[in-house]
Amino acid sequence: MKFQKKKIVSLIAAVSMAFASSSVLAKNFKMAIGDAAGGTQWELGTTFSQLLDEKTNGQVKVDLFPNGQLGNEQDTVNNAAIGLLDFSILAINNVTPFSPTVGLLTMPYVIQSADEAKLLTQGEVGQELIDNTIRDAGVRIIGWAYSGFRVLTNSKRPVASPEDLKGLVIRVPRNEIMIASYQAWGVNPTPMAWSETFTGLQQGVVDGQDNPYITVYAMKFDEVQKYVTNIRYIFSLEPLIVSESVFQQQSPEMQANILAAGKEATEHSFTYLQDTEDKIRKDLESKGMVFTDPANGEKEWIEKVTKTVWPKFYTSIGGKEKLDETLKLLGR
Structure with missing residues (x-):
């Protein structure tokens, strides 16, 4: 009888441990998204969420909070770094203040096509920047949204x-490289938080801004902007980051699932x-936006920033040789 009782107690303990284990597995993560629903950030986030749900047989959910509901994009980096937030998708220029070498991918006119953006982010350059960001910022880049040229x-x-541009007040993020680019073109831009940008445009505090077509569309900027200039100075990349402390708390299996979902979501974003x-551009035209191509194949725009902006940031991105290596990799 005593032996039987011990068996029952052991069985209850085993069942309790198994239940506890499954309870730990069942989890809801929070993901901050800077843009409104409908843009490439949202597409990357929803795809990642669906993939992680599939890979964990529905045991893990990711709740998405778009349009800056969990704070501005730089705040989400801070919160992820200290483990208060699980995931965030944000513009790469808002990661750069925390890990300056990531600024390599925001150097004007370095990336000149979507294929080049994919080559850099998914190759050795991208892996080095991921490692640097873990070291510098306490967050890990696990995916990329490809949004097109700003x-x-x-x-x-x-x-x-x-x-x-003279006489126009242009909004930019609080990013030194982007500010320096507009200064090279002869204007002093106005740094403004992303959450304040639509209102700033609507009220005439600023006259303009730069972002990819899909962001202009998702944020309904056609309601407050009329003219579009097809400059191609920065290809907009929006990393999906995970808190490194949160990542390290996961089991090896869960870590593998997170990384695999990030990789697959990245491939989906490119496609x-x-x-x-092209469809979005046509839609914006149908809404009354007027498109202009830069004069002389953008030659003047390019010359001004490559001569004055590039040298200012050699040190922060890892040295001139790092930029030279990257350009060589791209065949230039």
Whole structure:
């Protein structure tokens, strides 16, 4: 009888441990998304969430909070670094203040096509930047949204050359490389938080901003902007980050699932850009936006920033040789 009782107690303990184990597995993560639903950030986030749900047989859910509900994009890096937030998708320029070498991917006119963006983010360069970001910022890049080139929009007039920018107040993120680029073109831009940008454009605090077509579309900027200039100075990359402390708390199996979901979601994002960018441009045209190509093949825009901006940031991105290696990798 005593032996039987011990067996029952052991069985109850085993069942309790198994139940506890399954309870630990069942989890809801939180993901901050800077943009509104409908953009490439949202597409990457929803795809990642679906993939992780599939890979864990429905045991793990990712709750998405778009449009800056969990704070501005730089705040989400801080919160992820200290383990208060699980995931965030944000513009790469908002990671750069925490891990300056990531600024390599925001150097104007380094990336000149979507294929080049994919080559850099998914190759050795991208892996080095991931390692640096873990070291510097306490967050791990596990995926990328490919959003296309940041085009310039404004509410006043067509812009074809840097000279046409004079008198316009342009919003930029609080990013030194982007600020320096506009200064090289002869204007002093206005740094403004992303959450304040639509209102700033609507109220005339700023006249213009730059972002990819899909972001302009998702944020309904066509309601407050009329003119688009197809500059191609920065290819917009939006990393999906996970808190490194949260990542390290996961089992090896869960870590593998997170990394695999991030990789697959990244591939989907690239395909999504190819499939939707032209359609979105046509839609913006149908809404009344007027498109202008830069004069002389963008030559003046390129010369001004490569001569004055690149040298200012050699040190922060890891040295001139790092930029030279990257350009060589790209065949230039």
